[in-house]
Amino acid sequence: MDNKELLGALSRGMLAGAVGTVAMTISERLEMTATGRSGSQVPGEVGAHLLPGKDPGSPSDVAGLNGAVHWAHGITMGALRGAFDVAGLRGPQASLAHFALLWGGDAALYRFLGIAEVPWHWSIGDLATDLLHKGVYAGVTGATYDALTSSP
Numbered sequence: 001m002d003n004k005e006l007l008g009a010l011s012r013g014m015l016a017g018a019v020g021t022v023a024m025t026i027s028e029r030l031e032m033t034a035t036g037r038s039g040s041q042v043p044g045e046v047g048a049h050l051l052p053g054k055d056p057g058s059p060s061d062v063a064g065l066n067g068a069v070h071w072a073h074g075i076t077m078g079a080l081r082g083a084f085d086v087a088g089l090r091g092p093q094a095s096l097a098h099f100a101l102l103w104g105g106d107a108a109l110y111r112f113l114g115i116a117e118v119p120w121h122w123s124i125g126d127l128a129t130d131l132l133h134k135g136v137y138a139g140v141t142g143a144t145y146d147a148l149t150s151s152p
Contacts, residue, residue, distance in 0.1 A: 001086060009082035011151030012148045013141075017078015021071055027136040031129065042115060043069035049113045058115075074137060077102055081145045090149075095142030103134045 032039060044066030048056035055061050080101065084094040107130075110116035119127060 006086055007080025009086045010079045011082070013078040013080065013085075013145055014075050015078065016081055016141045016145035016148060017075045018071075019144040020056050020078060020137040021138075024074065024137040025070070028133050031132070036063030037129070039066075041066055043067075043073060043108065045115050046073075046109065046113060049115070056115075078141050078145070081141055085145070085149065091146060092142070094145075095138050098142060099135060099138035102138060103131065106134070129137035 028039070030035065041062050042064035044064070045056050047065035047069035048054040048061045051065070054065065077098075081094060081098050084090070084097060089097060107116070107119045111118055116122070116145065119130075123128075
C-alpha cells in the first residue's frame with residue numbers, strides 16, 4: 001500500500017467518524033430526553049487535563065472544551081477504522097474491533113486521568129449508557145466507512 005492509499009483510508013475513516021459522531025450525538029440527546037440525564041462533561045475534562053493552560057477543576061474550562069473535544073475525538077478516532085481496513089480487517093469484524101479499542105481506550109484514559117473509576121465500579125446505568133452510545137458510534141462509523149469504501 002502506498003502513502004496515497006493509506007491517506008485515503010485514514011481520510012475516509014475520519015469522514016466516517018464525523019458521521020458516527022453525529023449519530024452518537026443524536027442518540028445521546030434522545031437518551032437524555034428520555035432519562036432526564038444531564039450531558040456528560042467528560043470530553044471537556046479530558047481536554048482540560050491534556051491541554052496546557054487548562055484547568056480540569058475549572059467549570060468554564062471544561063464547558064468550553066466539551067463540544068470541541070467530543071467532535072475532535074469522534075472524527076479522529078474514525079481514522080482508526082481506516083487503519084483496520086489498511087491492515088486487512090473489514091466489515092463487522094472491523095467495527096467490533098473499533099468499538100472494543102475505542103471503548104477500552106476511553107475507559108483506560110478516564111481512569112488514568114482520574115476522571116472515572118475502572119468500568120466495573122461504574123453503576124449499571126452509567127456503563128449501559130456509555131456502551132450504548134459508543135456502540136452507536138462504532139456501528140454507524142463502520143457502516144459509513146464500508147459504504148465509502150465500496151463507492152466507485
